[in-house]
Amino acid sequence: MALRRFDLEAGGDSFSFKPETEEKVAFWRAKYPADKQRSAVIPMLWLAQKDNNGWLSEPAMREVADRLEMPYIRVYEVATFYTMFRLQPVGKFHIQLCGTTPCQLRGAEGLKEVCTREIGKQMYVTDDKRLSWEEVECLGACVNAPMVQINDDYYEDLTPETLSQIIGRLRNGVELTPGPQIDRVNSAPEGGNITLTEPALFDGSRNSVSVLPNLPEPPPAPEPPPEPEPTPEATGQPDKSAPTNTDREEPSSKDIKE
Numbered sequence: 001m002a003l004r005r006f007d008l009e010a011g012g013d014s015f016s017f018k019p020e021t022e023e024k025v026a027f028w029r030a031k032y033p034a035d036k037q038r039s040a041v042i043p044m045l046w047l048a049q050k051d052n053n054g055w056l057s058e059p060a061m062r063e064v065a066d067r068l069e070m071p072y073i074r075v076y077e078v079a080t081f082y083t084m085f086r087l088q089p090v091g092k093f094h095i096q097l098c099g100t101t102p103c104q105l106r107g108a109e110g111l112k113e114v115c116t117r118e119i120g121k122q123m124y125v126t127d128d129k130r131l132s133w134e135e136v137e138c139l140g141a142c143v144n145a146p147m148v149q150i151n152d153d154y155y156e157d158l159t160p161e162t163l164s165q166i167i168g169r170l171r172n173g174v175e176l177t178p179g180p181q182i183d184r185v186n187s188a189p190e191g192g193n194i195t196l197t198e199p200a201l202f203d204g205s206r207n208s209v210s211v212l213p214n215l216p217e218p219p220p221a222p223e224p225p226p227e228p229e230p231t232p233e234a235t236g237q238p239d240k241s242a243p244t245n246t247d248r249e250e251p252s253s254k255d256i257k258e
């Protein structure tokens with residue numbers, strides 16, 4: 001990591017926030033009580049850096065300290081600790097190259113050679129004021145190593161060739177697409193997903209569970225009731241219980257006379 005020193009000459013004698021930034025300054029200060037204003041130091045330094053062409057001059061740090069009623073040294077301590085704060089002028093596009101172990105193992109050294117060859121030594125600003133670079137510690141995108149941060153965006157899964165193309169585009173004002181520079185969505189597998197690809201997992205059709213595992217055996221189904229005897233009307237047969245002619249009582253001679 002490069003030695004971080006203030007550039008006391010390049011920063012001039014004064015700094016003031018841009019009028020349009022004052023609203024953001026008020027927003028951050030309003031987040032903290034009057035006696036805890038120093039808690040806003042990091043966002044305030046970030047705003048100051050944005051308003052000062054991407055780096056923090058010593059007057060800019062003092063302005064932040066005055067606004068938050070902090071000793072200057074307390075603000076200097078924060079600004080010098082975090083590499084997100086630059087203490088020297090940088091190019092319009094400042095490349096922060098991660099040189100920590102995962103990125104090293106995946107080829108960060110080759111990316112450093114590209115930056116040195118195409119831009120110059122660390123913190124050198126090209127004559128057209130467009131490019132500068134520095135090596136920083138882990139930027140938290142190790143799964144996409146090796147990577148760089150250019151201004152506010154990450155460019156990941158780099159090779160010396162792709163970084164060289166990116167630098168060429170920055171130099172020529174060609175628009176770039178941040179993110180992984182290979183066929184990969186964020187940190188998903190290269191070439192697309194190879195697991196969990198079944199559409200039913202995502203369209204809701206797998207949400208209804210028809211059979212729960214490990215349930216006790218269901219009781220046996222009850223016997224069906226016996227079929228009822230068919231009625232004579234239904235079968236078309238005479239009713240056997242009805243009296244037949246032979247069953248009728250013979251009329252007596254007395255009945256006949258009457």
Ligand code: FES
Binds near residue numbers: 101138139
């Ligand atoms: S080691 Fe490079 S992003 Fe973490």
